[in-house]
Amino acid sequence: MADIVLSARHLTKRFGGLVAVSDVSIDVHRDEIHAVIGPNGAGKSTLVNLLSGEITPGEGSVHLAGKDMTARSPDQRARAGLGRSYQKTTIFPDVSVFANARLAAQARSPKALRFFGDAGRDPVINAQAAAALSEAGIAAHADTPARHLSHGGQRQLEIAMVLATTPSILLLDEPLAGMGPAEAQDMIALVSRLRNGRGILLVEHDMDAVFALADRLTVMADGHVIATGTPAQVRADPAVRVAYLGEDCL
Amino acid sequence: MTPPRALTRSLLAALLMAALLLPMIAPTYYLQFFAKAMLLAIVAASLNLVVGFGGMVSLCHGAFFGLAGYVLALASPSSSGASLWTSLPLALLVVAIAAALVGALALRTRGIYFIMATLAFGEMFFYFFHDTRVANGSDGIYIYFEPEIVIAGWRLVDLGNKTSFYYVALASLLLAIIVISTLVRSPFGAALMAARDNEQRARSLGFPVFRIRLTAFVLAAVLAGIAGYFSASQFGFVAPQTLGWHVSATLLIMVVLGGMKSVLGPVFGAFVLLGLEEILKSNIEHWKLIEGVIVIALVFMLPGGLQHLAQLAFSDRRAPAGQPGSGASRAGRQHHG
Ligand SMILES: Nc1ncnc2c1ncn2[C@@H]1O[C@H](COP(=O)(O)OP(=O)(O)OP(=O)(O)O)[C@@H](O)[C@H]1O
Numbered sequence: 001m002a003d004i005v006l007s008a009r010h011l012t013k014r015f016g017g018l019v020a021v022s023d024v025s026i027d028v029h030r031d032e033i034h035a036v037i038g039p040n041g042a043g044k045s046t047l048v049n050l051l052s053g054e055i056t057p058g059e060g061s062v063h064l065a066g067k068d069m070t071a072r073s074p075d076q077r078a079r080a081g082l083g084r085s086y087q088k089t090t091i092f093p094d095v096s097v098f099a100n101a102r103l104a105a106q107a108r109s110p111k112a113l114r115f116f117g118d119a120g121r122d123p124v125i126n127a128q129a130a131a132a133l134s135e136a137g138i139a140a141h142a143d144t145p146a147r148h149l150s151h152g153g154q155r156q157l158e159i160a161m162v163l164a165t166t167p168s169i170l171l172l173d174e175p176l177a178g179m180g181p182a183e184a185q186d187m188i189a190l191v192s193r194l195r196n197g198r199g200i201l202l203v204e205h206d207m208d209a210v211f212a213l214a215d216r217l218t219v220m221a222d223g224h225v226i227a228t229g230t231p232a233q234v235r236a237d238p239a240v241r242v243a244y245l246g247e248d249c250l
Numbered sequence: 251m252t253p254p255r256a257l258t259r260s261l262l263a264a265l266l267m268a269a270l271l272l273p274m275i276a277p278t279y280y281l282q283f284f285a286k287a288m289l290l291a292i293v294a295a296s297l298n299l300v301v302g303f304g305g306m307v308s309l310c311h312g313a314f315f316g317l318a319g320y321v322l323a324l325a326s327p328s329s330s331g332a333s334l335w336t337s338l339p340l341a342l343l344v345v346a347i348a349a350a351l352v353g354a355l356a357l358r359t360r361g362i363y364f365i366m367a368t369l370a371f372g373e374m375f376f377y378f379f380h381d382t383r384v385a386n387g388s389d390g391i392y393i394y395f396e397p398e399i400v401i402a403g404w405r406l407v408d409l410g411n412k413t414s415f416y417y418v419a420l421a422s423l424l425l426a427i428i429v430i431s432t433l434v435r436s437p438f439g440a441a442l443m444a445a446r447d448n449e450q451r452a453r454s455l456g457f458p459v460f461r462i463r464l465t466a467f468v469l470a471a472v473l474a475g476i477a478g479y480f481s482a483s484q485f486g487f488v489a490p491q492t493l494g495w496h497v498s499a500t501l502l503i504m505v506v507l508g509g510m511k512s513v514l515g516p517v518f519g520a521f522v523l524l525g526l527e528e529i530l531k532s533n534i535e536h537w538k539l540i541e542g543v544i545v546i547a548l549v550f551m552l553p554g555g556l557q558h559l560a561q562l563a564f565s566d567r568r569a570p571a572g573q574p575g576s577g578a579s580r581a582g583r584q585h586h587g
């Protein structure tokens with residue numbers, strides 16, 4: 001299956017007595033959005049952290065583009081093409097919006113750690129950063145200090161940073177959280193476009209967005225996967241109705 | 251608030267001219283003082299690469315300074331000077347290896363734990379030289395002859411000549427400033443500051459944070475080693491106190507005094523502290539006490555300095571929830587276009 005860009009098998013993570021993620025297997029295909037939903041505390045963010053390498057699993061494995069990455073650090077996974085956003089915005093607040101994107105583009109450049117030359121004056125890196133800001137729709141704020149952006153703007157910036165690293169796999173942890181309706185519409189359109197040529201794992205609470213975007217859907221509860229399939233299959237699943245969605249959602 | 255660029259530049263150019271011309275007017279005593287101050291300024295500026303730009307508050311920088319001096323002492327024959335061409339690279343190699351080992355272990359910790367780990371490693375160097383006979387223990391060891399800088403039988407520079415030595419110290423300081431400024435502006439510097447400002451984000455973008463920090467730590471130690479080598483040559487003596495924790499603490503005070511956000515700040519911090527010491531020493535009996543009071547007052551009066559240090563020390567940059575460094579440091583500001 002050449003088009004599986006990310007594949008996790010039997011991931012388990014315990015925090016003391018709590019099993020936050022229990023025997024979770026999940027695949028992300030190229031050109032597809034695989035949404036993960038579930039109630040608060042279901043283990044969605046923990047799953048994303050296991051995939052990005054920020055947390056090491058007790059059991060299980062993670063493959064990126066067919067390569068075993070289970071023992072690899074977050075930065076190694078990033079250099080292998082994985083990009084992620086965080087549920088709580090994680091940017092460089094003290095520098096400009098452009099500098100944030102520039103750092104992201106630099107991270108994947110062959111010159112990422114050169115000891116000489118002006119970091120701010122690499123035309124290739126600057127062009128990549130500018131393109132990512134345009135794609136995420138915040139090019140107009142390039143010179144604003146990142147901490148002065150609105151909440152929605154910071155979410156967009158985080159996506160722009162991820163894009164500037166030219167990832168082939170995107171892990172997006174609640175990109176719509178805290179956004180106003182107009183901003184959310186833009187973000188939905190952006191995420192939808194981004195699936196072309198990439199695989200996306202999307203964690204999201206907004207059901208309208210999920211059903212608008214998802215090609216595949218996995219439902220988690222208490223660390224377990226309780227259903228997975230196309231959105232239509234999951235909607236029809238009785239276990240899902242009971243455990244999570246509730247009759248009125250459907 | 252910040253003075254215009256052109257003004258800063260002309261001031262620096264004037265300072266450089268004054269430094270170049272000083273030997274023509276100043277008595278030998280002052281030349282020696284300024285040479286010593288310039289060497290310590292190198293150490294302070296290199297420490298700031300680690301503390302200010304890297305966000306790692308290290309308390310063993312003095313150990314690298316002292317270690318280079320010890321290598322020179324141990325490499326010097328008893329009846330002549332060591333060759334600089336072999337003893338300087340040897341000293342820097344030893345310092346680099348020591349820093350790589352200390353860094354590789356200490357950089358696994360963060361914040362206050364990093365401070366304590368570096369303090370402990372620094373003390374290990376102190377007690378190694380204090381309690382073993384490797385280099386005369388607590389009595390210290392003399393360097394009777396300055397290192398020789400000889401090419402094809404011709405003596406290039408006589409380090410025993412106070413004026414020559416002054417110019418060697420000045421050249422070393424300029425070199426260190428150029429190296430550090432270049433690093434800070436480079437992609438490496440941008441990555442180092444990114445890791446300081448948000449370690450989690452830096453890693454998830456693909457920056458190998460540990461390797462970046464270790465590299466900065468070792469490079470800074472090597473720069474301190476250059477100063478330590480010449481400093482030992484100047485005084486002709488090294489003792490365990492040369493690498494004790496109070497040297498590291500004094501260096502940290504120079505950094506805080508001068509400011510952590512610029513390359514040159516700690517250079518001025520070193521001059522201010524040593525100048526103060528010099529004035530007080532010759533005029534007041536309990537000068538250490540007075541110096542302490544003045545330094546504390548200065549540090550509290552200066553905006554940002556100490557507060558910034560405390561932030562680096564007490565923020566746990568691993569916590570995913572935190573936005574460390576927010577609103578504090580502007581040193582990491584990037585330019586574009
Ligand atoms: N570092 C940690 N240490 C201890 N417990 C943790 C840790 N991280 C998460 N947990 C716990 O693991 C469980 C799953 O948390 P997780 O953040 O993955 O849930 P989530 O599905 O993302 O929830 P939400 O929708 O609220 O974001 C929760 O009970 C949480 O309290």
Ligand SMILES: [Mg+2]
Nearest residue numbers: 044045046087
């Ligand atoms: Mg979550």
